[in-house]
Amino acid sequence: MDQRKGELQQLVDDLLGEAKRLGATAGEAAVSSNAGLSLTVRLGETETIEHTRDNGLGVTVYFDHRKGSASTSDLSPHAIKETVEAACNFARYTSEDACSGLADAELMASDNPDLDLYHPWQQSVEEAIELAIRCEDAARDFDPRIVNSEGASLNSHNGLHVYGNSHGFMGGYPSSRHSLSCAVVGKQDESMQRDYWYTLSRQSSRLDAPEDVGRVAAQRTLARLNARQLPTQQAPVLFQADVAVGLLRSFIGAIRGSALYRKASFLLDHLGKPVFPDFVTIHEEPRLPMGLASAAYDNEGVTTGPRDFVRQGMLESYVLDSYAARKLGMQTTGNAGGVRNLRINSGELDREGLLGTMNRGLVVTELMGQGVNMVTGDYSRGAAGFWVEGGEIQFPVEEITIAGNMRDMLMGLQHVGSDVETRSSVQTGSWLIDHMMIAGE
Amino acid sequence: MSDLIQIAQQTILAPVGLAEQDLDRMLGELTGSGIDAADLYFQSSRLESWVLEDGIIKEGAHNIEQGAGIRVISGEKTGFAYSDELQLPTLQEAARTARAIIRSGADQSVRVAGTPMPRQLYAPINPLPTLSEVEKVDLLRQVDQEARKQDPRVKEVIVSLVGAHDVVLVAAIDGTLSADVRPLVRLNVHVIAEQGSRREQGSSGGGARESLDYFRDQDRALDYAREAVRQALVNLEAVDAPAGSMPVVLGPGWPGVLLHEAVGHGLEGDFNRKGTSAFSGRIGEQVAASCCTVVDDGTMPGRRGSLNMDDEGTPSQNTVLIENGILKGYMQDKHNARLMKVDTTGNGRRESYAHLPMPRMTNTYMLPGEYPPEEIITTVERGLYAVNFGGGQVDITSGRFVFSASEAYLIEKGKVTKPVKGATLIGNGPESMTRVSMVGNDLKLDAGVGVCGKEGQSVPVGVGQPTLKLDELIVGGTEQ
Numbered sequence: 001m002d003q004r005k006g007e008l009q010q011l012v013d014d015l016l017g018e019a020k021r022l023g024a025t026a027g028e029a030a031v032s033s034n035a036g037l038s039l040t041v042r043l044g045e046t047e048t049i050e051h052t053r054d055n056g057l058g059v060t061v062y063f064d065h066r067k068g069s070a071s072t073s074d075l076s077p078h079a080i081k082e083t084v085e086a087a088c089n090f091a092r093y094t095s096e097d098a099c100s101g102l103a104d105a106e107l108m109a110s111d112n113p114d115l116d117l118y119h120p121w122q123q124s125v126e127e128a129i130e131l132a133i134r135c136e137d138a139a140r141d142f143d144p145r146i147v148n149s150e151g152a153s154l155n156s157h158n159g160l161h162v163y164g165n166s167h168g169f170m171g172g173y174p175s176s177r178h179s180l181s182c183a184v185v186g187k188q189d190e191s192m193q194r195d196y197w198y199t200l201s202r203q204s205s206r207l208d209a210p211e212d213v214g215r216v217a218a219q220r221t222l223a224r225l226n227a228r229q230l231p232t233q234q235a236p237v238l239f240q241a242d243v244a245v246g247l248l249r250s251f252i253g254a255i256r257g258s259a260l261y262r263k264a265s266f267l268l269d270h271l272g273k274p275v276f277p278d279f280v281t282i283h284e285e286p287r288l289p290m291g292l293a294s295a296a297y298d299n300e301g302v303t304t305g306p307r308d309f310v311r312q313g314m315l316e317s318y319v320l321d322s323y324a325a326r327k328l329g330m331q332t333t334g335n336a337g338g339v340r341n342l343r344i345n346s347g348e349l350d351r352e353g354l355l356g357t358m359n360r361g362l363v364v365t366e367l368m369g370q371g372v373n374m375v376t377g378d379y380s381r382g383a384a385g386f387w388v389e390g391g392e393i394q395f396p397v398e399e400i401t402i403a404g405n406m407r408d409m410l411m412g413l414q415h416v417g418s419d420v421e422t423r424s425s426v427q428t429g430s431w432l433i434d435h436m437m438i439a440g441e
Numbered sequence: 442m443s444d445l446i447q448i449a450q451q452t453i454l455a456p457v458g459l460a461e462q463d464l465d466r467m468l469g470e471l472t473g474s475g476i477d478a479a480d481l482y483f484q485s486s487r488l489e490s491w492v493l494e495d496g497i498i499k500e501g502a503h504n505i506e507q508g509a510g511i512r513v514i515s516g517e518k519t520g521f522a523y524s525d526e527l528q529l530p531t532l533q534e535a536a537r538t539a540r541a542i543i544r545s546g547a548d549q550s551v552r553v554a555g556t557p558m559p560r561q562l563y564a565p566i567n568p569l570p571t572l573s574e575v576e577k578v579d580l581l582r583q584v585d586q587e588a589r590k591q592d593p594r595v596k597e598v599i600v601s602l603v604g605a606h607d608v609v610l611v612a613a614i615d616g617t618l619s620a621d622v623r624p625l626v627r628l629n630v631h632v633i634a635e636q637g638s639r640r641e642q643g644s645s646g647g648g649a650r651e652s653l654d655y656f657r658d659q660d661r662a663l664d665y666a667r668e669a670v671r672q673a674l675v676n677l678e679a680v681d682a683p684a685g686s687m688p689v690v691l692g693p694g695w696p697g698v699l700l701h702e703a704v705g706h707g708l709e710g711d712f713n714r715k716g717t718s719a720f721s722g723r724i725g726e727q728v729a730a731s732c733c734t735v736v737d738d739g740t741m742p743g744r745r746g747s748l749n750m751d752d753e754g755t756p757s758q759n760t761v762l763i764e765n766g767i768l769k770g771y772m773q774d775k776h777n778a779r780l781m782k783v784d785t786t787g788n789g790r791r792e793s794y795a796h797l798p799m800p801r802m803t804n805t806y807m808l809p810g811e812y813p814p815e816e817i818i819t820t821v822e823r824g825l826y827a828v829n830f831g832g833g834q835v836d837i838t839s840g841r842f843v844f845s846a847s848e849a850y851l852i853e854k855g856k857v858t859k860p861v862k863g864a865t866l867i868g869n870g871p872e873s874m875t876r877v878s879m880v881g882n883d884l885k886l887d888a889g890v891g892v893c894g895k896e897g898q899s900v901p902v903g904v905g906q907p908t909l910k911l912d913e914l915i916v917g918g919t920e921q
Contacts, residue, residue: 073505185716369865378863
């Protein structure tokens with residue numbers, strides 16, 4: 001790995017030198033090299049074995065404030081030469097843009113701590129197949145109503161990422177990511193449903209047991225059988241933690257610099273104003289050891305550090321890279337490439353406690369479609385889940401929509417559960433929202 | 442030997458010193474007892490994109506994607522490896538890795554033979570240099586100005602122009618040697634309009650397997666600008682959408698995304714072989730109202746979803762999926778066709794050499810019926826008229842699908858009245874198709890912007906339909 005890292009850093013160095021020779025006043029480049037194994041077993045038999053090997057190189061050059069970019073999956077000298085030349089050529093035709101350029105030199109990360117992201121999985125293909133079969137078997141054997149399977153998949157990938165720019169910044173680190181997932185089909189009477197479950201970690205020993213993944217996939221599938229529709233009505237909605245992650249991501253999308261300077265956000269001009277009830281804090285921890293999104297520097301080489309985006313319900317900071325920051329007259333928040341290990345603070349209530357507090361309403365376990373309008377905040381999506389009365393689940397529901405406006409939904413957040421979804425770079429417990437419109441029969 | 446094969450050999454193989462005999466030798470290594478199929482897929486593509494924003498040319502980017510994917514199939518098992526290095530030793534290594542799925546020695550020799558495609562649906566051109574850089578930049582600026590001059594309420598305009606030149610070559614142990622050169626261009630306009638404190642968006646665009654001149658011809662690019670502004674201005678007037686079950690009339694063209702989600706995915710061969718689709722085992726049954734005939738047609742000249750051949754070297758076809766409401770057939774690639782003992786329909790597609798092919802749609806649409814669209818509207822007492830959509834999604838096992846309207850109107854007493862805010866529509870594929878009660882005589886294909894995602898792979902597709910009436914569909918608004 002160290003040798004490969006040296007090679008890729010040399011590649012970035014040469015390429016920045018070439019860009020300079022072609023007249024670029026500044027440049028930056030990122031190279032990644034990933035290798036891995038993806039396999040699927042289905043009905044107890046191996047279905048696919050894929051050996052993946054992906055390279056990618058991206059370069060951006062600046063001729064003063066004109067910008068050009070190019071990328072290639074082919075790292076041969078010929079392709080790299082074509083790529084640098086293409087980027088420089090584009091910069092002859094793009095416009096002067098005072099905000100474009102590298103992030104400021106004094107913001108570059110000066111340390112390179114080991115964030116414990118690299119744990120390659122030494123396993124043979126046979127061992128990997130064995131794990132996937134154990135996972136799928138556990139799901140299939142769980143109940144006779146599990147009648148079919150889409151299979152169990154194991155993915156294990158190791159990667160190396162190198163970034164450098166003409167400030168002299170050069171960073172690089174290896175990382176690994178392993179996952180095991182299972183999807184099965186259940187049938188009862190005329191109702192056929194599928195659902196899935198997965199486990200994900202940077203270290204294979206931290207994955208859930210294959211049998212547990214399979215069993216949860218089976219339980220989730222069975223719970224959906226014979227789902228009904230609901231009458232159209234207003235009701236409280238509990239977003240289960242894994243779907244609440246999507247709401248938190250939509251919120252982050254609305255405070256991202258690129259949405260704000262385009263005035264394409266429903267949270268324009270909300271800095272320093274309440275966007276959530278006052279019990280909410282949203283915190284980013286970019287250097288979390290073994291974190292799924294950890295990095296000591298962002299995609300522009302800017303040093304990362306802990307940050308609160310929301311404190312006591314107030315919007316404290318936008319999510320900015322250097323371009324958006326300049327457009328808005330602000331300072332980058334080290335978020336080129338997105339947020340890294342974001343967490344909303346949890347309350348005391350677990351899932352049962354949340355159901356009891358809601359008493360009567362809808363639990364959403366699946367959302368479908370893209371119906372979030374980031375400009376207006378209007379929200380309308382397909383949903384499936386369970387109907388709750390007296391604090392207890394009554395029956396599964398499907399083929400309904402839920403609708404509202406994101407601003408009202410965020411302010412209407414009543415509780416965040418202690419049941420935190422940890423398989424994501426954006427982490428949250430379940431969200432109980434006071435009311436939404438449910439459309440059904 | 443066809444011209445396309447020659448072009449592909451010169452573009453991909455010759456620069457790295459590979460010849461046809463090398464392909465024969467590699468394929469020979471991929472034979473053996475127990476191996477049912479194996480193929481090599483070579484690809485070299487160049488993609489270029491330009492973005493105008495804030496009235497300036499903000500981004501220009503170039504992308505190279507080049508490599509080869511090697512697939513070996515035994516029964517239901519598939520071994521796959523790929524490489525972005527097109528050197529013989531690296532490819533042989535990838536071939537050994539893919540072949541490890543089965544343990545037997547190579548025992549046959551393979552001679553591939555070039556097959557010309559039965560028809561040429563688009564010219565084998567590289568669209569990138571069909572306009573000079575200055576002309577591309579001018580085009581973007583004209584579109585921007587056209588959008589801004591429509592109305593002073595237009596505040597933001599983003600225009601993007603993308604051109605791709607994709608050259609692929611497929612060789613298989615069944616003797617297949619086929620190639621295709623696939624140009625693809627696309628132009629999109631996105632605007633935000635402001636009135637008081639209210640902001641709304643509109644977007645439009647189009648594309649085809651053509652040169653970049655496509656957008657200057659017939660003022661197409663300027664039309665996209667006017668259309669995006671029109672939508673944004675309509676949305677500025679929109680009131681809250683209704684919630685609940687009601688009759689829905691879908692406009693012609695892009696709303697065909699309904700068919701793509703409600704029936705298309707459920708009719709892909711892989712799901713039906715595995716028995717996981719709501720349409721599994723239902724060939725010959727009534728799955729839609731008898732006024733519905735739905736086809737997947739990869740043979741339309743120049744269309745975004747069209748292909749001279751699929752990614753397994755099979756010429757694309759016009760496949761009838763549903764005829765007068767009766768389920769006629771599934772869309773197949775070679776692998777699923779072999780296992781289901783039917784013929785491939787030329788629907789084996791992959792995002793790139795680094796992805797496995799699977800059954801995918803091309804251009805999916807419904808044939809026209811007999812009703813003038815105006816007459817269809819007059820039959821609705823209270824309902825929704827939806828004319829533009831964002832994306833959609835389907836759960837093929839339960840049949841549930843959604844798609845999101847981006848421009849819709851109320852129908853009251855047989856007349857189109859107020860515009861309403863975008864809302865998600867949800868239904869169950871097989872059920873909803875039986876509720877189609879009127880099919881218009883105004884079949885229209887979409888403008889060429891569709892992207893379909895499946896198992897993480899994106900491919901360009903087309904959709905289309907005439908005006909349709911569904912007697913009942915759930916509309917996800919906020920007004921009871």
